[in-house]
Amino acid sequence: MAPDVVSRTLAGPRSLQRQNSASADDKPLITSLRLHIICLVLSLLAAFIFTLTEHDDHEHTLWCVFEIVMQTLLASLATIYFRVRISLLNETGVVTPVLVMVASLSLICEPIQRLLFGTGHAFEMLIMHSQCNLMLALAVCGFRMAFQRLAVMIAVFTTIFCCTISDASGLMPLTLLFVATAVTWLVAAWWETVDRRIVSSETGKIPKTWLATAAALPLLALLAASGFGSNKVTTALKGFMPSSGGTGENDPFSRGGVNDGDALIAGNENIKSFGPLDDAPFVESEQPSLYDVFNDQFDAPPKKIKNQQRAIALPPEMMKHIHQKMAEARKAGREFSLLRSEKRGNRDRIRDLKTKALFYIAGRTPLHLRMEVYDIFDGMEWAPCDAEPVLGLNITKTEDRHWLNIPQDGKGFEVYAGTAAHSVKNANLNGNIVPTPAHPVGVSIDKVDRADMYQVDSTKVVRMNRDSLPSMTPISFVSRCVDRSLIADSHRVTIVRRTTVRTLNDLTVSLPPGEKMEAIRRLAVQWTDHLPRGWPQIAAIESRLREQYALNREVAATSETSPVHEFLFETRTGGEYLFASAAAVMLRSIGYPARLVSGFYARPDRYDTDSRHTPVMAEDAHFWCEVSLGAGMWLTIEPSPGYDILQPPPGLLARLWAVIAAIGQLARDNMALLTLFCLAATIVVLNRRRLQNMLLTLRWRLTLRKSPSTLAIGLARLVDHRLRLAGIRRSGGTTLRRWARQPVLAPVREELARVADLADEVMYQTQRTGQVDTSELDLLARQLSYSELCKLRSRAAANESTHAA
């Protein structure tokens, strides 16, 4: 079938449209039963295809069959019911509410299903469900051509969508059948309307206003989205469909996706950057790698590695796969080798990348990454005590990963709210300490299934059991987030206060003696004395330091006896290590076990929207403090201003509130400008008609430079615009002179008729006999001013209301 025929059939003939949208006397056209049945079959086929796609894991075959049978039965029975009561339904407005209800059924049921049964659908499948239901309902209501057309369009979309995402076995024959039925429907629909086409071949008017609005809305939405934050538009819209975990979150009801979600996809061609990809192709290099590709079942390694470290053996099938893959790539001339790419083009860029960041973080920020914990303080120096290694580490295998279980602390504390997933990818970090988030639960490196590859000590700092961290290998963490509001609830947590050193662990409360330490203690007491014991006192010290002391890395401590005392009482400014030390010392001085932690701080403002990772630079090295809540749980305290702690993943309401708060903040920051803008906008909106009139009048006056004849026509147009602005818009089918017969325009009828006379004369008189008097035109323009017309309009409205009363 020719494309134009298809498009005309889908668009419908003009006469048919007119008949459908005719006055109340005309009943909408009823389609034939034959066409209705074809449409229903088409929609059912699309629904079958969707059902197959949804159950393409073959785990619920019976349910799939049941669903198809029920769809067919319900749709057929409903169609029969509708055809029987066609006259009744066609006249009442019951159909549209029913359609809306059917379309929103899935959306309403989903939260209930998730709440009651714990099962649910991915967002896009939910939308497709809703759309599929609407399609069937439209097909059932297909006694009107408009409904049929919409049903067929949805069916086509559904089928294309399903064919794109699924490889279910029965899909191909069903799709072919669908195509055949669709063509049949097109032919039948065209044939039904052919007689009306012969009568009328008029082309319809394009609703330009609506088209422009439809095109402008997405654009406006994009602009609006780009207005918040400094990120790109795409980043702002990222995660709208929570399928691929683009926001760093893991929606339990989402399907597997690409990019930075659950299943990261590695590039194998023209790779210019790297990310924490678990299945990135590995090449054999001279650099020490965790996955040095050798296998003790085979011969010696293919290349001599200078610095051989502990490595794991990949299974033979994996080995084979990697070698085969690389061989294929080489055959196609798409060699991939990081070493080679360093030597060839783009060298600078790759080198730049390596030199800039120590490592990269994927996941939510801000994030404190712990590297070293210092327990012992002698007044001048912090020193770590020998942490005991955690013995008996074990690996848990999930679907496709091996997770090292890290013993959890703080058992019995109900202060956790949600988990966070992060990946660390080392670029230039030396040593074997993995930058570890607080409260880690598990750590995983793809294919590493041996616990002895890791070392975890009692401070929960994770190390690799080798000299250095593997480069280019993502190390994934799952950690728990602490909700500080839960700690604040004193009924949940009782923070132990210790004043004496009983064990080695109690070194965390010990302080060197001296006057200066006593002064610090007095200051701490002064800050916290009015507060109850426990969290409020800790929080007070933290907030006091954040609020009353200034962060300045340039200022170094000069005191050779007590830098902390100097910081607290004299300079009141310094680097983070002074803030952290001050916090730890103050906390210790009033009996709370506290310690210093060094590591890195992943700054949210460093987030790279292109690579979707947060690089951590050398200058992001950071110090903070931890306080013990008891039972081995150490809570991060951030006394340095400008640094934040990772909050629990926000819920929907919290996210909404955050958006509102961000907007509010933006408004507060630009209050003067915003007020001015609002004022101007209000004035413009309130006086928009007056302003329009002013502009139009100005334009008309500018035509004075042209001939007076055009001025007369311009006046008629101006008066027309003024009538529109005053709410007395002339309908397109009548002339200005006839429109002047409206009762509301009675006082200016003569003037309007005169304007029409003058314009008609210029417009229609072939042999012009007289000249238009510009002064008369000017007078008429003043007599028919916008304000005068508005007065007439309001007077008429007042008269109407008086009559009504």
Next chain:
Amino acid sequence: MTTSELQKQPSAESDLQAVDGIRQRLNASLKGKADVIEMVLVCLLSRGHLLLEDKPGLGKTTLAKALAESIGGHFARAQCTPDLLPSDITGFNIFNQKTHEFEFRKGPVFSEVLLADEINRATPRTQSALLEAMAERQVTVDTQRYDLSDAFFVIATQNPVDQHGTYPLPEAQLDRFAMKLSVGYPAMDDEIRMLAEAVVDGRQPTVSSDACLQAGQLQALQARVAAISVATPVQDYLVRIATETRSHMSIALGLSPRGLLTLQRASQARAFLAGRDFVTPDDVLDVIFPVLGVRLGLEVREAARVTQEVLDAVTVPAYSEKSPS
């Protein structure tokens, strides 16, 4: 309607005075029906024929007679009945026994104004004979062709109420009429005035029976009307109206090219009566209801509704600096 000095210029003063005379005469005969009389004048000046459809006793015949008197022509009347023969309309040959020759006796069509009363009661054959005369302005009797007067003007009437035993005019024949008008009941004041004037008080009737037009003046007026200019935007508007009637769902047969010509001529006549030498869309809108009313084959009220729908669907030419004529 407001007319400017500029607009009054083109028509000759005497012509307008003559038309004013007819208007006054008709107004005196038929009280309170200025709008109907205006359309009758439009019909007369556009050289079309008029179909009056209304109930009995509303002044149809009075109007026809007054018009005949005012234009100074011979007035004839044919009361159409089912037994009326074509020859009763056109005339017939009769054998003269004295001269032993056939001589032609002229029928009522040989007049300036013919009132065909209750035309729908005549048989289709008779209707056809009359309609040929209307269209061709000639009759053929026994192979002999006879020309009718140049000013031949038919006012046909029909009664919409009593349809028993009538032969409704087919659409093709209705197209011969320029307009269909309904006189309607007069207003209360006009009826009181009419009653007052009907009381015989011995005074002389004020309405003169002299003709308002001189011989050949009507044809001159009709020629002047035909020369009124119609600008391209107006002609475009006329054609768009015709196209809309052809695609309208409620109209089986849209405006024919002959109907379109009639509409333009009627608009010209309207412009002439307004004292202008050019047609505006207002002129078209003034005459479109009676012109379409006779052609759409619809009942009077239905025709008005459909015509309004057509007009609503077609936008009038927009004032534009780019397209002054």
